[in-house]
Amino acid sequence: MVSGRLDSSPGEGHPFPAVNTWGYSQHNPFMAIYESTKRSVYLMTPRLGRHPFLALFDGADANASTPDRAVTTVPTQALFWMNAPLLHEESQAFAGLLLGESDTKARTELAYRTALARRPDDAEIAACRSFVDRYRTGLKATDTPAEQHELLAWAAFARTLFASNEFLYID
């Protein structure tokens, strides 16, 4: 949502194959996963499997009554926050929005207001400035195109916000 890429429109039908093409059996089960940019409540829930994203983050088991969700914190989830293509795509989309502001202070404020719904304090603005500067410098030693360094540095900052406990936990 904060990257501006969430499609908030209601869900529509899933791209199921035409009924006359079905040849499902226990030997050839229906195992499709349909990706979507809409809210996850509209994801297709397969009975035989679990959407990999919902499986990773303790989505309810569709085969059992789930009055209380399990809450786990495992390294495979952290790997998602660090390396998943989705996170990298969304963080770059978010960075694109931040670059619309002219200076570091304004960008930091927009980032905090959008992701965490609060203003950053002075220490946080300074930490952000230092992080983005160091990241930009570090990018010079990589084979990434120079014209993308500003975007990539802010995308990295965006990821640190998305991965933060403050972003994840409401309290």
Add this chain to the structure above:
Amino acid sequence: MSPFFPSRRQMLRQSAGGLGSLALAGMLGRQSHAAAENPLAPHATHLPAKAKSVIFLYMTGGVSHIESFDHKPKLIADHGKEVTIDNWQGKTGAFKRSLIGPHWGFAPGGKSGIQVSDLFPHTRSIVDDLCVIRSMESDHTNHYEATLEIHTGSFTFARPSIGSWVSYGLGTENQNLPSFVAIAPKSPYAGTQTWGSDFLPGCHQGTHIVPGPIPIANMNRRAAAVDLQSLELEQIAQVNRRHAEARDLDAALEARIRSFETAFGMQSEAPEVFDLSQETAGTLALYGLKPGQTTGFGWQCLVARRMAERGVRFIELIDVGSSSNWDAHGDMKTHEPLAKNVDQAMAALVTDLKQRGMLDETLVVWTTEFGRTPYHTEAGHKGREHHHQAFSSWMAGGGVKAGVSYGSTDDYGIAVAENRMHVHDFHATILHLLGLDHEKLTYRLLA
């Protein structure tokens, strides 16, 4: 949240006086037990443990017991003879069927002389290291239900997989790798339910590893350089520490901070597990692997040994998926390539573990969801149907008596004759070897 106003969490904790401090004392008490903080930390066992880890070899589709480990001379002699059976695919009655003798010969292996069919020559050569179980019994004739039962003990409702129970009961030795993995090239009959944690916490679910170049999702670094990723993680840790300091003693926040450190470790440790370049040519040849190969049951078995070495608790290997498997209704000859796919690799696994002195603490289990009928409706039919009333499995290492067979079936391999090993007993035995009492290993779900 403004630093000047207490959060909901802080409010509950700080303002409730007596009640709050009681709850806090309770939480601190639990925190002193490491498991409360990290559900995957190693736990004490109920009983002395013989095995530390399990490698569970699961053959999809139903391997014929009378053409693998259950030698029935009388079935060979009486081939074509009519018998009347009282249970056909779970239905009771009187059914006339024609006996079908095995399509492969048998020969005794090793000093123990345990009979193994010609489908498994490599396994026969290591039979002195196995405990062959010939009295397995399950409850359902369909693949889906029987697959669930051999994994979860239940063929009706979704339940946690045996690997999830073991992960829950014992935790794991290596926090840089998952506690329970399922290495499967294709989805078996019950899909992810096969290795699902169901009502147990999600951290106990099997991590599905697909043989190939990227076996664990997101395990490869996407940041442009290692030091840039470290910079990101440093920033996350700093922000999270500042956040946690304002919310003292919150185990969930601490656990999440730690999960990033572990994930960073996993990025280097996981690819290392799958990198077979340091294995000797001799080891690769033992498993029947070519250098650089990243698929095949040999790869699965060698990766399983490397995981057991690194402290992964429960490693399940599934040979094939829900089609083109051991389900030989049409022609038993389809067992041949499937046996060839696994035979050398699983014998190599047992041999390799033994040579490295790991077999004593590693329990290797071989099973399938059910056996196949020793008879057919049609005389001389080439195929066999599902047969859950009797089938064979084996165990090796992990404190299991070696070079013996346990239990038996009747003269034709139709029903269990002695020392019945129901799937539930099979699971209880695995847990027992790991030091877990199956009656004490419980999880309070709703109460």
